[in-house]
Amino acid sequence: MKIIVDQRQLTKHINIAQKSISARTTLQILDGILLEAKNNKLKLTGTDLELSIETYLDCQIIEEGSIVVGSRIFGDIIKKLPDSPVEITSKNNNINIRCQNSEFNIAGNPGEEYPDLPLVLEKDSFTIPMDIFKGVIRQTVFATTQDETRPSLTGVLVELDNNTISFVALDGYRLAMKKIPMKTSIEAKMIIPGRSLTELNKILDDREEDVNISISSGNVVFTIGDTTVYSRLLEGQFFNYKDIIRTDHKTSVIVNKKDFQNSLERASLLAKEEKANLVKLSILDNQISIKSNTEIGNVHEVIDTQQDGENLNIAFNSRYILEGIKVMDLENIKLNFMGSLNPCIINGIEEDDYTYLVLPVRLAQDDF
Amino acid sequence: MKIIVDQRQLTKHINIAQKSISARTTLQILDGILLEAKNNKLKLTGTDLELSIETYLDCQIIEEGSIVVGSRIFGDIIKKLPDSPVEITSKNNNINIRCQNSEFNIAGNPGEEYPDLPLVLEKDSFTIPMDIFKGVIRQTVFATTQDETRPSLTGVLVELDNNTISFVALDGYRLAMKKIPMKTSIEAKMIIPGRSLTELNKILDDREEDVNISISSGNVVFTIGDTTVYSRLLEGQFFNYKDIIRTDHKTSVIVNKKDFQNSLERASLLAKEEKANLVKLSILDNQISIKSNTEIGNVHEVIDTQQDGENLNIAFNSRYILEGIKVMDLENIKLNFMGSLNPCIINGIEEDDYTYLVLPVRLAQDDF
Numbered sequence: 001m002k003i004i005v006d007q008r009q010l011t012k013h014i015n016i017a018q019k020s021i022s023a024r025t026t027l028q029i030l031d032g033i034l035l036e037a038k039n040n041k042l043k044l045t046g047t048d049l050e051l052s053i054e055t056y057l058d059c060q061i062i063e064e065g066s067i068v069v070g071s072r073i074f075g076d077i078i079k080k081l082p083d084s085p086v087e088i089t090s091k092n093n094n095i096n097i098r099c100q101n102s103e104f105n106i107a108g109n110p111g112e113e114y115p116d117l118p119l120v121l122e123k124d125s126f127t128i129p130m131d132i133f134k135g136v137i138r139q140t141v142f143a144t145t146q147d148e149t150r151p152s153l154t155g156v157l158v159e160l161d162n163n164t165i166s167f168v169a170l171d172g173y174r175l176a177m178k179k180i181p182m183k184t185s186i187e188a189k190m191i192i193p194g195r196s197l198t199e200l201n202k203i204l205d206d207r208e209e210d211v212n213i214s215i216s217s218g219n220v221v222f223t224i225g226d227t228t229v230y231s232r233l234l235e236g237q238f239f240n241y242k243d244i245i246r247t248d249h250k251t252s253v254i255v256n257k258k259d260f261q262n263s264l265e266r267a268s269l270l271a272k273e274e275k276a277n278l279v280k281l282s283i284l285d286n287q288i289s290i291k292s293n294t295e296i297g298n299v300h301e302v303i304d305t306q307q308d309g310e311n312l313n314i315a316f317n318s319r320y321i322l323e324g325i326k327v328m329d330l331e332n333i334k335l336n337f338m339g340s341l342n343p344c345i346i347n348g349i350e351e352d353d354y355t356y357l358v359l360p361v362r363l364a365q366d367d368f
Numbered sequence: 369m370k371i372i373v374d375q376r377q378l379t380k381h382i383n384i385a386q387k388s389i390s391a392r393t394t395l396q397i398l399d400g401i402l403l404e405a406k407n408n409k410l411k412l413t414g415t416d417l418e419l420s421i422e423t424y425l426d427c428q429i430i431e432e433g434s435i436v437v438g439s440r441i442f443g444d445i446i447k448k449l450p451d452s453p454v455e456i457t458s459k460n461n462n463i464n465i466r467c468q469n470s471e472f473n474i475a476g477n478p479g480e481e482y483p484d485l486p487l488v489l490e491k492d493s494f495t496i497p498m499d500i501f502k503g504v505i506r507q508t509v510f511a512t513t514q515d516e517t518r519p520s521l522t523g524v525l526v527e528l529d530n531n532t533i534s535f536v537a538l539d540g541y542r543l544a545m546k547k548i549p550m551k552t553s554i555e556a557k558m559i560i561p562g563r564s565l566t567e568l569n570k571i572l573d574d575r576e577e578d579v580n581i582s583i584s585s586g587n588v589v590f591t592i593g594d595t596t597v598y599s600r601l602l603e604g605q606f607f608n609y610k611d612i613i614r615t616d617h618k619t620s621v622i623v624n625k626k627d628f629q630n631s632l633e634r635a636s637l638l639a640k641e642e643k644a645n646l647v648k649l650s651i652l653d654n655q656i657s658i659k660s661n662t663e664i665g666n667v668h669e670v671i672d673t674q675q676d677g678e679n680l681n682i683a684f685n686s687r688y689i690l691e692g693i694k695v696m697d698l699e700n701i702k703l704n705f706m707g708s709l710n711p712c713i714i715n716g717i718e719e720d721d722y723t724y725l726v727l728p729v730r731l732a733q734d735d736f
Contacts, residue, residue, distance in 0.1 A: 073637065073664055080634045102634055106665030266448045266470055269441065296441055297474030 001065025001090040003037045005057065007081050007099060010042075012206075013055045014075045016227055017046035019199040020053040021071050027115075032068035033075075034114040035088070037061050045117070046071065051196045052117045053203075055227040066111025069095050077104055120221055120230060124186040125214035126160070130204060130224075133211045136167050136178050137201045139327045139354055144194035145171035152236035155191040160184060168241055169194070174320045174358040175241055176327075188215050191238055196220075196231035203227060244343060245357060249336040251283055251309040254349060257333045260288070261325050263301035267292045268318040270299050278361060279318040280368050283337070284311045291368075292318070313368040314340040315361040324356030340365075369433025369458040371405045373425065375449050375467060378410075380574075381423045382443045384595055385414035387567040388421040389439050395483075400436040401443075402482040403456070405429050413485070414439065419564050420485045421571075423595040434479025437463050445472055488589055488598060492554040493582035494528070498572060498592075501579045504535050504546050505569045507695045507722055512562035513539035520604040523559040528552060536609055537562070542688045542726040543609055544695075556583050559606055564599035571595060612711060613725060617704040619651055619677040622717060625701045628656070629693050631669035635660045636686040638667050646729060647686040648736050651705070652679045659736075660686070681736040682708040683729040692724030708733075 017033050025031055025048060034045040042059040045052070067090035074095075078086065081099040089096040090108060097104040128136075145153040150172075157168040160182075167178045200222055204211070209225040222229040267279045271292040282289040283305070290301040314337060324346060325333065336345045340363075346356045385401050393399055393416060402413040410427040413420070435458035442463075446454065449467040457464040458476060465472040496504075513521040518540075525536040528550075535546045568590055572579070577593040590597040635647045639660040650657040651673070658669040682705060692714060693701065704713045708731075714724045 070664070076637050077634070080630070080637060082630070101670040102631070103668045104634075104638075104665060105667075106638075262448070262450070263470070266445070266472075269444050269448060270472075270474075296438070297472060299473075300471045302469040 001035070001037050001067055001088070002062040003042060003059045003089075004062070004085050004087050005042055005059040007078065007083050007086050009057045010086060011075075011079050013042075013044050013057045014071075014078055016055045016203050017044040017053050018071055018075060019202055020046040020048055020051045020229075022048040029068055029109055029113055029115070031071055032109060032114070033071045034066065034068050034111055035090075036066040036111060038064050045114070047115070047117060049115070050193065050232045051199060052230040053227065054117070054230075057226065065090060066114075067093070067095055068109040068111060068114050069106065070108075073106060077106075117230060118219060118232075120214075120216045120219045122214040122216050122221060124188060125212055126165075126182065126184050126186060127210050127212045128165075128180065128182075129210050130208065132180060134201060134204050136180070137197045137204075139178050140167045140169040140176045141194045141197050141201075142323055142327070143169040143171055143174055143176035143356075147171070152191055152234050152238050154195075155193045155234040156197060157238045157241075158188075158190050158192060160186045160188045168238070170239055170241060170357075173317065174324060174356065175244070176324060177241070177245070177355045177357075179353050186215075190215060190220060191234040191236075192220055192231060193234055196229070200229055200231075203229065245345065245355060246338060246342075249309065249338050249345075251307070251312045251337040252334060253283055253288065253305040253307050254332055254334050255288065255303060255305045257325065257328060257330050259303050260333070261322065263290050263303055264318055264322050264325070267299050267301055268322065270294045270296050271318045277317045277319050278315055278363075279321070280313070280315045280363065282311075282313050282368055283307060309337075312337055312340060313363075313365060314344065315363040315367075316344070316358060317361055321358050324358060328354060328356070369403070369405050369435055369456070370430040371410060371427045371457075372430070372453050372455050373410055373427040375446065375451050375454050377425045378454060379443075379447050381410075381412050381425045382439075382446055384423045384571050385412040385421050386439055386443060387570055388414040388416055388419045388597075390416040397436060397477055397481055397483070399439055400477060400482070401439045402434065402436050402479055403458075404434040404479060406432050413482070415483070415485060417483070418561065418600045419567060420598040421595065422485070422598075425594065433458060434482075435461070435463055436477040436479060436482050437474065438476075441474060445474075485598060486587060486600075488582075488584045488587045490582040490584050490589060492528075492556060493580055494533075494550065494552050494554060495578050495580045496533075496548070496550075497578050498576065500548060502569060502572050504548070505565045505572075507546050508535045508537040508544045509562045509565050509569075510691055510695070511537040511539055511542055511544035511724075515539070520559050520602050520606050522563075523561045523602040524565060525606045525609075526556075526558050526560060528554045528556045536606070538607060538609060541685065542692060542724065543612070544692060545609070545613070545723045545725075547721050554583075558583060558588060559602040559604075560588055560599060561602055564597070568597055568599075571597065613713065613723060614706065614710075617677065617706050617713075619675070619680045619705040621651055621656065621673040621675050621703050622700055623656065623671060623673045623703065625693065625696060625698050627671055628701070629690065631658050631671055632686055632690050632693070635667050635669055636690065638662045638664050639686045645685045645687050646683055646731075647689070648681070648683045648731065650679075650681050650736055651675060677705075680705055680708060681731075681733060682712065683731040683735075684712070684726060685729060688726050692726060696722060696724070 036043040087098040095108045159166045165180045212223040214221040280291045286307045404411040455466040463476045527534045533548045580591040582589040635658045648659045654675045
C-alpha cells in the first residue's frame with residue numbers, strides 16, 4: 001500500500017474510527033485501525049466486535065493495499081504532523097509515514113488478519129435530522145442502567161409505530177421517553193446499546209449531515225455522510241413501560257424549570273454527602289418547599305408554582321429527579337403526582353414529546 | 369456574627385482562600401475557612417500552616433464576630449446561590465446562610481479555635497509587575513524536584529543582588545533561571561516552596577494588580593490588592609548553580625523554536641513509551657537530525673539550523689529538554705554545547721534573561 005493523504009482529514013477520520021475501539025480489548029489486533037486503500041479512497045475501520053465504524057476519505061493512491069496499525073500511536077503521530085500531505089507506505093508489515101521533514105516507521109499487522117465485520121443485510125431504513133437525533137441521545141441514554149445483570153436495560157428501546165418513533169430508557173428508578181413524529185410505514189422495535197449511542201453522539205459532534213438508520217436482524221446501521229456505524233442490538237424483553245406512564249393525577253404543579261433545577265441542585269449539596277441523596281418536597285398553597293437534612297446541616301428552599309389539585313409531601317433521590325430535569329430545554333415544566341408512593345411524571349406544558357418519570361423514596365409523613 | 373455580603377464577591381474570595389487549604393490535612397479545623405467580620409470588612413483566612421492566605425472584601429456588618437466553616441461545603445453553597453446579597457449569621461457554632469428563597473444551616477467551629485498565623489515581621493520589600501511575575505513562575509517552578517529528600521530543591525531560589533532578581537530552579541537533570549532587572553538596594557537570598565508559587569499563580573490568574581513581596585526571617589509575604597499570601601521559606605543550602613552555567617561552547621546552533629519543539633514532540637511520541645524518553649540529536653552541516661528508536665518503531669526528524677562550531681552527537685531525555693523549550697516565548701532560540709557529555713545551555717539570541725540548562729544522557733558514539 002502506498003498513498004498520499006491530507007493530514008487534517010486523516011486526523012479527523014482516525015478520531016472517528018477510534019470511537020469504536022475499546023481500551024480493554026483482549027484481542028491485540030482490535031487495538032488497531034484497519035487501513036484499506038482502493039478506488040482513490042482510504043477506508044478506516046475500527047471495531048470492538050459489538051460496535052464497528054467504517055469511515056472513508058479521499059486520498060491519492062500510488063499502490064492499493066491494506067494494513068492494521070496501532071490506533072493510539074497512529075492517531076498520536078498523524079495529529080502531531082504538520083498540516084501537509086502525508087505519505088503512508090506499508091511493506092512487510094512495516095508502516096512508513098513521511099510528512100515534510102518527519103519520518104516514522106512503526107510495526108503493523110497484515111490487513112487479512114483483521115476480523116470481518118458482521119455481514120449486515122439492511123432491511124428497513126429511515127432518516128432523522130442530526131440535531132434531533134443528538135437531542136434524543138442526550139435526553140435518554142443517561143437513564144439506562146449500568147447494571148450488566150439486566151442487559152436489555154443497558155440500552156435504549158426504539159419503537160417505530162403509527163408514524164412515531166419512541167426512544168425509551170429506564171433503570172428501575174426513572175424512565176426517560178422521547179417521541180418524534182415521522183411519516184413512515186415501518187413498524188419495528190429494537191434495543192440499541194447505550195454505549196453505541198454515546199459513541200455515536202461523539203461522532204455527530206462536528207457533523208452537519210442527517211443520520212440514516214437501517215435495521216437488520218440483530219444489528220442497526222447508522223450512516224452519516226462518509227461514515228457508517230454498525231451496532232449489535234441487545235436481545236431480550238424490554239420492560240413493559242407503557243403501563244406505568246399514567247395520565248391521571250391528584251396533584252399537578254407548573255414551575256420555572258431553571259429555578260426548580262437550581263433549588264434542587266442547592267438542596268443536593270448537602271444531600272449528596274450521604275448515600276440516599278434524599279430531598280423532601282412539600283407542595284402546599286402554590287409553593288414547593290424543598291428540604292434536605294444531613295449530618296452536615298440542613299437546607300430549605302421555597303419556589304412559587306401554579307398548583308392544581310391536593311397538597312402533597314413526597315421524597316426523591318435528588319440525583320434521579322435532577323438528571324431528568326437538566327436535559328429538558330424548556331422555560332416551564334409540569335410535575336404530575338398521584339400521591340407520595342407513585343411516580344412523578346414530568347413533561348412540558350404544551351410540548352409532550354419528552355416524558356421523564358421518577359420513582360419517589362418512601363418516607364413516613366412524620367419525616368417531612 | 370451577622371453580615372450581608374455580595375454573592376459573587378464572596379465566591380471569588382472563597383476561591384482565593386481555598387488555595388492554601390490542603391485536602392490532606394490531619395487537623396480538622398484546617399479544613400475550614402476562618403470568617404472574621406470587623407470594620408465593614410469580611411476577612412477570609414485559610415492555611416495549611418506552611419502556606420497561609422488572608423483576603424478581604426467589603427460587607428455590611430450587623431454584628432461583628434468570627435466563625436470557622438468547612439471550606440469545601442461553604443464554597444459549594446455560596447457558588448450555587450443566586451447573584452444576590454447573602455446574609456450570613458453565626459450563633460452557637462451554627463452558620464445560617466440566607467439568599468432569596470434559600471436557607472442553609474451548617475455546623476461551624478468557634479473562631480478562637482483557629483490557629484494563629486505566624487507573626488511576620490516584614491523587613492525588605494519590593495514590587496514586581498503582575499505579568500512578569502506570572503512569567504517567572506511559569507518559567508521556573510516546573511524545574512523544581514518532587515523529591516522530598518532534597519527539600520531545598522523543591523523550591524525556587526530567589527536572589528536579589530546588583531539591581532537584579534534571579535529566580536533559579538533545578539532538580540539535578542536541568543536548571544531554569546530567569547533574571548529580572550530591578551532598581552533596588554536590597555540584597556537577599558531565599559528559597560520559596562514550589563507549591564506556594566504554584567498556588568500563588570492560580571490566585572494571580574484573574575488579577576491585574578502588581579505583586580508586592582516582603583521578606584522576613586523564615587517567611588515571605590506576597591501582597592496583591594486585598595489579598596495577602598504568607599509562605600514559609602525552605603531552609604538549607606541551595607545547589608551552587610553558578611559554576612555549571614559556563615559561557616564558552618564548542619558547538620552553537622540557532623533554530624526556530626516552534627519547529628524544534630514540534631520535532632521533539634513528535635520524536636517523543638515513540639520515546640515516551642519507554643522509561644528513558646531517549647532522543648538522539650546529531651548536529652551536522654547546519655542541520656539537526658533527531659532520532660528515537662523504541663520497541664514500537666523509529667522516528668527521524670530533520671531541522672535546518674544556523675550552526676557555529678563543530679559537529680556533535682548528543683542524547684537527551686526528551687521530557688527534560690522539551691519542558692524548558694516549551695516555556696520560552698521566542699521565535700528563535702540558541703543551543704550551546706560543550707561536547708556530548710556536558711550540559712546543553714539554551715537561551716534567546718538577543719534576550720538572555722532566561723537560561724535553561726539540561727544534562728545529556730551518556731551514550732556511546734556507535735549508538736547514534
